[in-house]
Amino acid sequence: MIDAIVIGVGPAGISTAINLRKLNHSVLVLGKDKGQLSNLDVIDNLYGHGPIAGEQLITKGIMQSRQLGIEVKNESVLNIEDFTDHFVVTTTHQTYEAKTVVLSTGKPRVQIKLEGYQAFKSKGIHLCTTCDGLFYKNKKVALIGNGAYLEHELETLENYTKDIMIFTNGSPYTHKKYPVIQDKLVAFLGEKRLTHIKTIKDTYQVNGVFLAIGHPMATELSLKLGVLMKDDNIVVDNFMQTNIKGLFAAGDCVGGMLQIPKAIHDGFMAAHGINQYLRGNNHGNNQYTY
């Protein structure tokens, strides 16, 4: 079993991986999205570096970890399951077992920029089938998304209802069991709660909506696991451990300053937190400060 699976290939994730490797732990990095950083043209406030483009820095980080013998796989994580003493991580390609998991997928994103999204979030619009599926037992539910993530969420949703419509918001997609609406979405409608989805062509009555767009980020993966969050940020202790033992988070997804030196430092602290955890010195939340 791998000591740690790191989800995310940005500075926080790679910094965690590198420092874990230096502490002699086995580590696998999984990630598809280069995130916020890749949009930066020039970074010139990183100690020891000349000016470098965000995209280039990410590539350099990935290469660096490979040179240290760390496996970095271009796979999208669909789900994490907590088995108390270990985790099972399911990607688009296979499943992995690890003693610890680090979430470092970057800044929580707005799931979908659409009229009515903010108004009906948690009032008919949900991010996590496992968490909120039961509210919609035998109800009419829309699932927005496509691809592997959608299929994974669909499987969970089927435990609660078979009255499912799939909305792809413009992407081509077909499904053998459920109706697929490929038209672009326009708005979420309702009064106190969501009641309808409006596309460019029509309006559909629904009891609830679940989002499974692109691939899940830390927020969505955390929701499934019952991770304590504040606003959209994952709550961690000083060694970056969440309220779930063995589950750590680092970088923009824990909030604070959304900058590279902080992400790198988070990763460094997470590696040391995991090191302690794996050595049986689980420090407990906030026990250690520095």
Add this chain to the structure above:
Amino acid sequence: MIDAIVIGVGPAGISTAINLRKLNHSVLVLGKDKGQLSNLDVIDNLYGHGPIAGEQLITKGIMQSRQLGIEVKNESVLNIEDFTDHFVVTTTHQTYEAKTVVLSTGKPRVQIKLEGYQAFKSKGIHLCTTCDGLFYKNKKVALIGNGAYLEHELETLENYTKDIMIFTNGSPYTHKKYPVIQDKLVAFLGEKRLTHIKTIKDTYQVNGVFLAIGHPMATELSLKLGVLMKDDNIVVDNFMQTNIKGLFAAGDCVGGMLQIPKAIHDGFMAAHGINQYLRGNNHGNNQYTY
């Protein structure tokens, strides 16, 4: 007047300077000692870097800050004076005025490795003439050291006593007013308190000893300013401000993990703390956490 003077050219100091510059503040870096880091043959856990020698990394950091228009001067700081709304920094070359000062001189060092040092530290052996000189009014006092730092301390000591002997512990040095003993030191002697200094040739009765070896580090500079310390570390808030408004510290001298990512992050946080301070949002100790 300069916005900030950073004392120390290691990762913490240069990271502070770079981030201050990016926040559009004027900054001067002063430092002579390359510190602990220069002893490291290979550093390979620094995100985005290939393997690099400590000495090389320090040089790279200094060059980087110069490229950003930051002045880095190879001067040893002898004293810092606090004038409430600004600081005066005296080096071996001249004096500078700055609105804020950052101490980042690295890990506190053992002042002198000699029998009896630990036993009589603060019991006859002192690091700061300004702090403890008055205890030795008209008493017989030894000053250990040589060069500019010694001369600076001597000037203060003369306010309290003229019965002064200089011990250079093997270095060549002369003084026009006071006797200079150049013999190697062997031990500090005494019972409850220090009473004698023993050299390879003789034993000298003294009431007290002051150290002024090499050049002052954060510990000694802090003592003069009345900075709150815990063990040998400078106590700082989350934005690296000490108990003295406008005086910040970063890196190994504040304790915690003595590693590069932490030093860089300290510098990053100090820069943001100074930015707030200079904008009049002095946050007060521990008010902000992240």
